[in-house]
Amino acid sequence: xxxxxxxxxxxxxxxxxxxxxxxxxxxxxxxxxxxxxxxxxxxxxxxxxxxxxxxxxxxxxxxxxxxxxxxxxxxxxxxxxxxxxxxxxxxxxxxxxxxxxxxxxxxxxxxxxxxxxxxxxxxxxxxxxxxxxxxxxxxxxxxxxxxxxxxxxxxxxxxxxxxxxxxxxxxxxxxxxxxxxxxxxxxxxxxxxxxxxxxxxxxxxxxxxxxxxxxxxxxxxxxxxxxxxxxxxxxxxxxxxxxxxxxxxxxxxxxxxxxxxxxxxxxxxxxxxxxxxxxxxxxxxxx
Amino acid sequence: xxxxxxxxxxxxxxxxxxxxxxxxxxxxxxxxxxxxxxxxxxxxxxxxxxxxxxxxxxxxxxxxxxxxxxxxxxxxxxxxxxxxxxxxxxxxxxxxxxxxxxxxxxxxxxxxxxxxxxxxxxxxxxxxxxxxxxxxxxxxxxxxxxxxxxxxxxxxxxxxxxxxxxxxxxxxxxxxxxxxxxxxxxxxxxxxxxxxxxxxxxxxxxxxxxxxxxxxxxxxxxxxxxxxxxxxxxxxxxxxxxxxxxxxxxxxxxxxxxxxxxxxxxxxxxxxxxxxxxxxxxxxxxxxxxxxxxxxxxxxxxxxxxxxxxxxxxxxxxxxxxxxxxxxxxxxxxxxxxxxxxxxxxxxxxxxxxxxxxxxxxxxxxxxxxxxxxxxxxxxxxxxxxxxxx
Numbered sequence: 001x002x003x004x005x006x007x008x009x010x011x012x013x014x015x016x017x018x019x020x021x022x023x024x025x026x027x028x029x030x031x032x033x034x035x036x037x038x039x040x041x042x043x044x045x046x047x048x049x050x051x052x053x054x055x056x057x058x059x060x061x062x063x064x065x066x067x068x069x070x071x072x073x074x075x076x077x078x079x080x081x082x083x084x085x086x087x088x089x090x091x092x093x094x095x096x097x098x099x100x101x102x103x104x105x106x107x108x109x110x111x112x113x114x115x116x117x118x119x120x121x122x123x124x125x126x127x128x129x130x131x132x133x134x135x136x137x138x139x140x141x142x143x144x145x146x147x148x149x150x151x152x153x154x155x156x157x158x159x160x161x162x163x164x165x166x167x168x169x170x171x172x173x174x175x176x177x178x179x180x181x182x183x184x185x186x187x188x189x190x191x192x193x194x195x196x197x198x199x200x201x202x203x204x205x206x207x208x209x210x211x212x213x214x215x216x217x218x219x220x221x222x223x224x225x226x227x228x229x230x231x232x233x234x235x236x237x238x239x240x241x242x243x244x245x246x247x248x249x250x251x252x253x254x255x256x257x258x259x260x261x262x263x264x265x266x267x268x269x270x271x272x273x274x275x276x277x278x279x280x281x282x283x284x285x286x287x
Numbered sequence: 288x289x290x291x292x293x294x295x296x297x298x299x300x301x302x303x304x305x306x307x308x309x310x311x312x313x314x315x316x317x318x319x320x321x322x323x324x325x326x327x328x329x330x331x332x333x334x335x336x337x338x339x340x341x342x343x344x345x346x347x348x349x350x351x352x353x354x355x356x357x358x359x360x361x362x363x364x365x366x367x368x369x370x371x372x373x374x375x376x377x378x379x380x381x382x383x384x385x386x387x388x389x390x391x392x393x394x395x396x397x398x399x400x401x402x403x404x405x406x407x408x409x410x411x412x413x414x415x416x417x418x419x420x421x422x423x424x425x426x427x428x429x430x431x432x433x434x435x436x437x438x439x440x441x442x443x444x445x446x447x448x449x450x451x452x453x454x455x456x457x458x459x460x461x462x463x464x465x466x467x468x469x470x471x472x473x474x475x476x477x478x479x480x481x482x483x484x485x486x487x488x489x490x491x492x493x494x495x496x497x498x499x500x501x502x503x504x505x506x507x508x509x510x511x512x513x514x515x516x517x518x519x520x521x522x523x524x525x526x527x528x529x530x531x532x533x534x535x536x537x538x539x540x541x542x543x544x545x546x547x548x549x550x551x552x553x554x555x556x557x558x559x560x561x562x563x564x565x566x567x568x569x570x571x572x573x574x575x576x577x578x579x580x581x582x583x584x585x586x587x588x589x590x591x592x593x594x595x596x597x598x599x600x601x602x603x604x605x606x607x608x609x610x611x612x613x614x615x616x617x618x619x620x621x622x623x624x625x626x627x628x629x630x631x632x633x634x635x636x637x638x639x640x641x642x643x644x645x646x647x648x649x650x651x652x653x654x655x656x657x658x659x660x661x662x663x664x665x666x667x668x669x670x671x672x673x674x675x676x677x
Contacts, residue, residue, distance in 0.1 A: 179340050180373035183444075184387035184434065185361040194386075198377045 026262065028052070033061050033255035040251050061252035065260070075257055077229040078237035083264065085147055085233060086215040089154040093162050093211045094204060096155075101166030102192060106178075116167075119160035127157060131224045138225055145227045153221050158211040165210065169203025170196070205272040212268055216261075234261045289351035289441045290316045291337060291474060297345035298332050298498075306332040308498040309346070314442075317472045319465075321489035323479055324521070325620065329498040331446055334478045338367050338444050350441055361390075366435035367444040371451060372427045374419040374434075380406075381415040384433045391438070405433040408467060425456045432467065442474040449484065461487060482522050486510070494518050496620070516671040517617040519567050519664060528638040529618060530609055532566035532665070539663070541566055542609035543638075544589040546660040555665065555674040564674065567664035570604065573640030575648060576655040586659045594637070596650045603642045605654070610636070617671050 032040060035054040065075040104112060134153060135144070143149035173196060181191035197204070222236035229237070238257055241250040291314040298307040307329040314320045322330040335341040337348065339360035348356050355363050366387070375383050384405055388398045406412050409429040419427055428448060435443055448464070449457045465488050468475050479485055485492045486506040494501040494509065494517070502514045506522075513519035519527050533540040538547050546566075576588045591607040598604075640656060648654040665674040 174371070174373065176369050176371055176373035177375060179338075179360070180367065180369055180434075181375075181386075182340070182360040183338055183365065183367040185390040185438075187359075187361065190390065195375055199375075 026259075029255050030259050033252060033259050034058060035252060036060065037248060037252055061256035062260075064253055065256055074237065074241055074253075075234070075260075078232050078234045079260070081147070081229075081231055082216060082233040082235075082261070085150050085154070085231070086212050088147070089151050089158060089215040090208050090212045092151070093155055093158045094208050097159055097162035097166050097207060098197070098200070098204060100159075101163050101170050102196065104163070105167050105170035106175075116163075119163050122156065123160035123164075127153075127220055130156075131220060134221075135224055144225060145231050147231050149225050150218075150221055150231060150233070153225070154215045154218065158214050161214070162207040162211050165207040166200065166203050169200050169206070172203075173199050209269055209272055213265060216265060289474060290314055290318075290349075291442055291476065292349040293333070293337075293346065294349070295346035296333065296336060296343060296348060298329070298336060298341065299344040306498050307336070310498075310500050312493055312500065312503065314474060314476060317474055319468050319475045319477065319488060319490045321477045321479060321485040321492045322495060323482060323485035323492055324495035324501075326480055327497075328495040330478045330480075330495050332498075333495070334444050334446055334476060337442075337476060338365060339363050364441045365444055366438055366440040366442075367446065368431045368435050368448045370447040372419075372431040374427055374430055376419050379416050379418055380411060380422070380430050380433075383419065383430055384437050387434060387438045401437045402433075405437045408436070408470070409433050424452050425460060428452060428460060429463075432464070436467065436471060436473075440473070442476065443468070445475065445477045447479055448477075450479070450481070457484075464488065483524060486522065492522075494521060496521075496617070512673070512675065513567075513664065514673050515617070516565065516567070516666045516673075517621065519666070519673070520618055520621045523569060525570050525604065525639045525641070526621070527567045527569050527664070529565055529567050529666075530636060530638070531668075532564050534562045534564055534665075539564070539566060539665070542636075543591065543658065544587050546587050546658065546663060548663070549661045551675060552663060552665055563668055565666040565668050567666060568638075568658060569662060570639045570641035572659045572662040573605075573638075573642065574657045574659070575642045575646035576657040578643050578646060579657045582659070583657065585661055586657050588655055588657045590653055590655050591638075592653045593648050593650055596648060598644070600644065602644050603646050603648065605640045605642050605646075605648050605656075606637055607640070607656075608637055 031052060031054055034057045036056055036058045039055055066073050070076050100115070103109070104116060130153065138144040138149050143152070177195050177199070178191050181195045182188070186194065217235065218233070219235040222233040223239065226232040226236060232240075234257065238254050241253050241257070291312075293310050293312040293314075296307060296310040296312075297305065299305050310329075310333060312320075322333060324330050332341055336343050337350075339355070339358060343356050347354055350363060350365065375386065378386065381402055384402045385398050388401060393401075402415070403412075406415055409432060411426070411429055411433060414422060414426060414430075419430065422430065428451075431448065445464075449460050452460060461484060464477075477484075477488060479488075486509075489506060491503060492506055492509055493503045496517050502509060502518045504512075509518060509522045513522060513527075516529070520529065530542050532546075534548075537553060538545045539552075576583075579586075591609075593605050593607050595606040596603055597606075642648060642656075648656075666672065667674060
């Protein structure tokens with residue numbers, strides 16, 4: 001297909017607008033995080049560029065986040081909690097979901113539709129309505145303010161998502177490949193691990209990204225089911241930042257923390273996005 | 288290498304449908320056996336039961352000396368080539384071919400030498416490090432073959448391995464398959480719906496219809512002595528011509544004229560006067576009467592208006608019509624399979640004659656044709672069975 005210059009310009013402008021719309025808040029957060037406290041709030045009569053861009057760039061906001069090492073810093077513990085909880089959730093969800101999705105895509109068993117429908121129902125269930133009961137239950141069985149206390153509800157809501165994504169991907173893989181593996185001498189598990197999993201990799205990574213982002217971004221469970229830095233994640237801990245005095249807002253610190261927490265997501269997506277290449281199954285079968 | 292024995296093998300699905308009914312077949316060690324039949328006849332199901340990809344509902348399957356009904360595919364020591372090749376797209380050609388050996392725990396040196404040897408046999412040496420996606424159809428097909436032969440299994444199972452190739456490549460690969468099987472001497476079961484493939488490749492051919500084995504025999508046997516209408520109509524290209532016939536002592540009255548019966552045919556027909564049968568004549572039973580020499584006495588001459596002449600260079604196909612079609616479930620199924628049922632026939636029946644290239648018959652003109660009556664096949668109209676087999 002030929003791209004005419006006008007068409008090219010049209011799409012370029014369109015993409016620029018979308019990019020700006022999506023990234024402007026992020027850029028703004030980064031700008032604010034680089035400002036000294038006295039420049040964060042500005043009065044009228046200042047030009048847009050003066051208000052948007054920091055006049056004096058400072059990394060003080062970032063430094064205070066990490067001041068005092070792991071015990072004193074308001075940010076390091078939550079960051080570790082966030083990374084740990086999100087990664088464990090992702091790992092467990094992907095392993096469980098790929099087994100479930102494989103069975104759903106490949107086998108005929110009674111109650112198959114029930115499982116899929118149930119998963120969908122859970123995914124649509126409003127999270128807020130589970131928070132109250134969970135709070136009570138977790139306190140009585142000792143899961144309150146622990147990592148598992150957050151990982152379990154995250155799994156509840158991310159598993160349906162992961163199962164649905166993976167079922168769609170598994171269905172795309174030709175049945176014959178697995179049968180070929182079995183005839184070639186593979187056990188069902190070997191056929192799954194050596195043939196199906198590598199081919200489903202794009203689907204697995206897609207599901208992994210979705211689950212990770214869900215767990216990473218969650219605020220509702222994090223604020224409700226934690227009470228200390230023992231398990232509080234970054235989104236929840238931002239609300240507990242304190243300013244230099246009780247009269248200053250910790251806006252700069254919050255912005256710095258917000259800028260930092262976007263970084264793992266970007267890294268995560270960049271790593272896995274390279275694996276999400278279309279047409280991985282090309283050449284397997286004719287037709 | 289070993290023989291495969293199917294003993295009353297039956298496949299019944301949960302809904303009661305029987306895809307394969309009481310199939311008995313003995314495939315000898317090193318034999319190239321072809322399962323052939325129209326689509327839906329159960330030939331692929333039978334193959335998949337041998338492979339272990341499909342449960343066996345009844346009967347006994349033996350590979351070598353062992354009953355393998357309950358064995359998983361991996362424990363049956365067979366290799367299969369799939370219709371769509373089923374190559375592992377994330378592995379290179381080398382890894383694809385090495386995969387079964389790796390699973391079997393063979394050491395690396397042996398793997399390398401066996402893959403190298405298979406690649407040499409199949410002419411894949413230059414492609415070993417490429418991925419299947421970058422290969423042509425014929426190359427992919429060869430990789431699939433390679434994956435089967437590296438393991439030196441008890442048997443090869445091939446499920447229409449050539450049907451995805453274009454016509455020219457198919458003929459080329461057909462000889463290739465025959466050569467490889469011959470070289471390795473491994474028992475092979477080959478499924479196809481293409482009777483040409485069946486005739487050219489197999490030591491023996493098993494014709495199936497609607498889950499029932501019709502006839503097993505060498506290609507020549509099937510061609511010259513089909514046991515029923517179905518086999519007669521399925522084997523041979525162009526197909527055998529069928530027309531109604533009335534037996535009358537030593538002769539049979541056909542729409543094209545009266546044909547005297549050979550002694551064998553007379554014995555089979557039981558001499559029943561006035562009996563209605565179906566007569567079958569292969570296209571090569573006809574000849575331009577002008578070109579027939581002393582053989583003339585063996586047959587009958589008749590006149591027919593030629594509707595169409597197709598020249599193949601080495602021979603001519605002349606088409607002409609006769610009155611009176613025949614009703615037969617088996618023939619209807621064959622017609623349906625070849626897509627012929629859509630063709631309007633308006634009570635007339637088209638007959639194909641294969642004539643010598645020197646023939647002067649012209650389209651639209653009447654010609655005098657000769658038919659060799661010794662090659663006449665007679666079938667019972669109700670059972671479809673050949674009367675020669677009675």
